[in-house]
Amino acid sequence: MKKDIFRKDRKKQHIEEYLKSNFKNTTMFEYIYIEHNSLPELNFDEIDTSTKFLGKNVDYPIMINAITGGGEFSREINRDLSYLAKKYNIPMAVGSQTIALENLETQDSFKIVRETMGNEGVVIANLSGHASLDEIQYAMELIDGDAIQIHLNPAQELAMKEGDRNFKGILNNIEKIVLNIEKPIIVKEVGFGICKNVAERLYEIGVRYIDISGVGGTNFIEIENRRNDEIDFKDLYSWGIPTALALIKCRSISKDLNIISSGGIKTSLDIFKSLVLGANMVGISGELLKYLVKDGFEASDKYLGDLIYKLKMLMLLTGSKNLNELVQVPYKITGELKDLL
Numbered sequence: 001m002k003k004d005i006f007r008k009d010r011k012k013q014h015i016e017e018y019l020k021s022n023f024k025n026t027t028m029f030e031y032i033y034i035e036h037n038s039l040p041e042l043n044f045d046e047i048d049t050s051t052k053f054l055g056k057n058v059d060y061p062i063m064i065n066a067i068t069g070g071g072e073f074s075r076e077i078n079r080d081l082s083y084l085a086k087k088y089n090i091p092m093a094v095g096s097q098t099i100a101l102e103n104l105e106t107q108d109s110f111k112i113v114r115e116t117m118g119n120e121g122v123v124i125a126n127l128s129g130h131a132s133l134d135e136i137q138y139a140m141e142l143i144d145g146d147a148i149q150i151h152l153n154p155a156q157e158l159a160m161k162e163g164d165r166n167f168k169g170i171l172n173n174i175e176k177i178v179l180n181i182e183k184p185i186i187v188k189e190v191g192f193g194i195c196k197n198v199a200e201r202l203y204e205i206g207v208r209y210i211d212i213s214g215v216g217g218t219n220f221i222e223i224e225n226r227r228n229d230e231i232d233f234k235d236l237y238s239w240g241i242p243t244a245l246a247l248i249k250c251r252s253i254s255k256d257l258n259i260i261s262s263g264g265i266k267t268s269l270d271i272f273k274s275l276v277l278g279a280n281m282v283g284i285s286g287e288l289l290k291y292l293v294k295d296g297f298e299a300s301d302k303y304l305g306d307l308i309y310k311l312k313m314l315m316l317l318t319g320s321k322n323l324n325e326l327v328q329v330p331y332k333i334t335g336e337l338k339d340l341l
């Protein structure tokens with residue numbers, strides 16, 4: 001019981017610290033150059049952004065990525081986020097459900113997402129790489145999940161005073177999950193990026209969905225540092241793989257690996273460039289949370305609506321009628337990103 005009260009507090013502190021932050025790292029999407037086409041011969045109203053994700057039709061290749069769950073505060077956030085997911089018919093992942101395994105009272109803060117989104121919506125469960133098969137079943141059943149995200153967050157845990165210190169056996173555990181759980185398994189980072197070698201090891205054991213969640217947005221070393229009075233982690237604030245770099249490297253592994261581009265996605269250009277680089281879906285967490293909690297539901301609704309308008313605008317300006325055509329758009333990799341590749 002004490003542990004889950006602690007976890008509930010931590011969830012709230014993460015959001016509070018996130019909202020106070022002003023992260024400095026870059027996604028490196030600024031090094032992707034795409035040419036403007038002033039003769040696209042397209043009608044804006046015919047631009048088709050729909051796609052299939054986890055077996056269901058969604059209207060846009062944008063998802064609300066894992067953020068929260070737990071107490072009343074988290075329930076309200078999940079309620080509002082799931083209204084948005086329903087309104088735009090886009091997928092939504094809940095935050096880590098470990099708290100719901102320890103404290104049944106927190107179940108509602110997760111269940112509300114499926115209740116709001118109905119059967120047609122894409123709802124994704126979330127647990128850590130240590131989760132047992134029973135725990136995965138439970139988390140999935142709670143929200144009738146279309147898939148489960150398994151988060152890998154060693155950098156965050158090590159910066160957290162009360163965090164995990166043992167990361168052995170996680171790959172084997174994920175393999176067991178892949179072999180025994182019917183629904184798709186998405187393995188994700190939390191903002192430090194998945195490198196090509198890790199993605200290949202995951203692919204070899206059967207994982208077909210990877211959320212690279214790279215550097216450029218939410219920085220959990222920084223968030224945890226503000227909660228940790230023992231060690232100062234400021235010198236590690238730049239640690240991790242920028243989102244554009246992780247995306248390009250992981251994309252080269254295989255066509256049947258579904259890649260979710262996330263980490264520092266804020267603008268329509270970030271979304272558009274992710275898709276041009278071959279992402280199957282693009283995830284947003286921090287930026288949407290900021291609009292919702294700081295400016296209110298209407299502001300977060302407007303933020304998403306504007307993003308969508310501008311995504312369609314960029315599709316038109318590159319002559320892309322749909323997402324299949326968008327992937328064919330030529331691009332150039334420049335500057336530091338080119339050097340790193």
Ligand SMILES: Cc1cc2nc3c(=O)[nH]c(=O)nc-3n(C[C@H](O)[C@H](O)[C@H](O)COP(=O)(O)O)c2cc1C
Pocket residue numbers: 014015018065066067068094095096126149150151188189190191213214216217218262263264265283284285286287289
């Ligand atoms: C307040 C907050 C809480 C988060 N909690 C979780 C979580 O419980 N599980 C998880 O897999 N990722 C969690 N994340 C990480 C996000 O899903 C995402 O991977 C990361 O924030 C990078 O994306 P962003 O830059 O758009 O925020 C959280 C992010 C934020 C901002």
